[in-house]
Amino acid sequence: MKENQIRGIGMTSERTRGRLIQRLRDMGIKNEQVLATILNTPRHLFVDEALASRAYEDTALPIGQGQTISQPYIVARMTELLLQGEHLQHVLEVGTGCGYQTTILSHLVDKVYTVERLEQLLQQAGRRFHQLRLRNIRTQHSDGGWGWEAHAPYDGIIVTAAPTDIPEPLLQQLAPGARLVIPVGADRQQSLAVITRTPEGFEQVNHEAVTFVPLVRGRA
Numbered sequence: 026m027k028e029n030q031i032r033g034i035g036m037t038s039e040r041t042r043g044r045l046i047q048r049l050r051d052m053g054i055k056n057e058q059v060l061a062t063i064l065n066t067p068r069h070l071f072v073d074e075a076l077a078s079r080a081y082e083d084t085a086l087p088i089g090q091g092q093t094i095s096q097p098y099i100v101a102r103m104t105e106l107l108l109q110g111e112h113l114q115h116v117l118e119v120g121t122g123c124g125y126q127t128t129i130l131s132h133l134v135d136k137v138y139t140v141e142r143l144e145q146l147l148q149q150a151g152r153r154f155h156q157l158r159l160r161n162i163r164t165q166h167s168d169g170g171w172g173w174e175a176h177a178p179y180d181g182i183i184v185t186a187a188p189t190d191i192p193e194p195l196l197q198q199l200a201p202g203a204r205l206v207i208p209v210g211a212d213r214q215q216s217l218a219v220i221t222r223t224p225e226g227f228e229q230v231n232h233e234a235v236t237f238v239p240l241v242r243g244r245a
């Protein structure tokens with residue numbers, strides 16, 4: 026990734042990016058900070074060069090190893106649900122993938138801890154963070170179903186792969202009042218859940234149906 030790649034393609038696709046933002050607005054995304062961050066983030070740098078021309082379409086794209094870069098609408102929606110207009114300090118992300126969602130978060134919260142089970146993807150993502158000079162991201166190669174105990178509790182947790190049941194460690198690593206945004210359910214029948222840690226326990230609200238790759242145990 027060279028400097029002219031970061032700037033060059035980014036500049037020429039300004040109009041295309043503007044169209045994407047309009048679509049996200051039309052679909053109901055309201056958080057202006059989230060919209061501005063997506064507008065200013067070069068999504069083409071997170072996909073293979075052969076797919077770069079499609080990077081500003083509102084669609085998931087393959088990133089290798091059977092994984093995908095999430096659809097921009099889903100990234101925007103999950104980020105909006107996570108923030109709910111608040112300022113968050115420490116956020117845990119499970120499922121770094123190409124690092125696009127991580128990058129969006131890094132502009133909106135103080136510090137992002139991100140965990141990925143596939144070493145190769147994590148290394149690639151790490152190079153992107155370095156090249157984009159994002160200094161508030163820490164990565165770990167592990168099974169994110171265990172969370173990342175060392176830095177807990179978190180002001181928010183976002184999971185970008187779907188378990189059939191919510192992993193208990195993630196609930197335990199939420200600070201009081203913090204939210205966990207997570208797709209839950211079996212193949213093709215997942216819903217986007219937001220779980221809030223309350224003084225009494227946990228409160229769950231299910232939002233729209235979504236399709237994510239499964240949360241898989243162990244690392245590779």
Ligand code: SAH
Binds near residue numbers: 095239
């Ligand atoms: N956040 C990405 C999308 C990631 S796709 C984006 O911005 O586009 C889901 C990712 O979760 C994949 O890279 C997959 O390898 C990873 N994953 C699946 N199970 C996991 C687990 N138990 N722990 C950590 N990462 C996991």
